[in-house]
Amino acid sequence: xxxxxxxxxxxxxxxxxxxxxxxxxxxxxxxxxxxxxxxxxxxxxxxxxxxxxxxxxxxxxxxxxxxxxxxxxxxxxxxxxxxxxxxxxxxxxxxxxxxxxxxxxxxxxxxxxxxxxxxxxxxxxxxxxxxxxxxxx
Numbered sequence: 001x002x003x004x005x006x007x008x009x010x011x012x013x014x015x016x017x018x019x020x021x022x023x024x025x026x027x028x029x030x031x032x033x034x035x036x037x038x039x040x041x042x043x044x045x046x047x048x049x050x051x052x053x054x055x056x057x058x059x060x061x062x063x064x065x066x067x068x069x070x071x072x073x074x075x076x077x078x079x080x081x082x083x084x085x086x087x088x089x090x091x092x093x094x095x096x097x098x099x100x101x102x103x104x105x106x107x108x109x110x111x112x113x114x115x116x117x118x119x120x121x122x123x124x125x126x127x128x129x130x131x132x133x134x135x136x137x
Contacts, residue, residue, distance in 0.1 A: 002081075007105070008039050008054045011079060014110055015042070021112060022050055028134040033126055035068050039079075043134050048074035048118075049127055052103070055080055059088040059102075067098045072126035075101065075116040082106035089113050 002010075008029065014020075016027055026043040031051075040052040051069040055062040055078070062078040069076040078095070080088060082104040088095075092114050095102050101116030121127045 002056070004054060004056050007056060007079075007081065011052070011054060011105055011110065012040060014105065015040075021110060024050070026134045028130075031130050031133050033072075033129070036065055038065075038069060038130075041073075041130055041134060043131060049121075049130055050075045050077065050116075052077050052079045054078075057084055059084070063094060063098065063100060066100045070099055070119050072121045072123040072130060074118055074121065076119075077101040077103050077112075077116055079103045079105060079110075082111070085113060 012027060015024060022042065023045040024042040025045050028041045031038045031041045038051045039054045042050045044050060051073045053062040053065040059078055059080050066076040066078050078100060085104045088102055095114045099117035099119060101112060102114040104111050104113055
């Protein structure tokens, strides 16, 4: 099995391709803020901030982290390997209740299993910090 760091690196390579699911124009990693650190953070062509919390197996931990990120991101996703997704997708109501999406990744690429709800950040100053972090990368 791969490490979480290798999983994140693979995701960054896939999502940075010209054609991607999220229309990402800028990408950053390891954004530190008071309540945690986001694995991957991205800016879309429309200027929205998207967070991805990656885990190999512990999707519930990632869900809690992704939900915290909704305070300053427009969209927040959990990212897990496709082979680990059966339990998580069965609990879709937990994702929908929090407005968090679920993405899976395998050799064929990234799939959105559950769409994230668009949020208006309640901490816009943190949104700006994250966007500055991305621009420095």
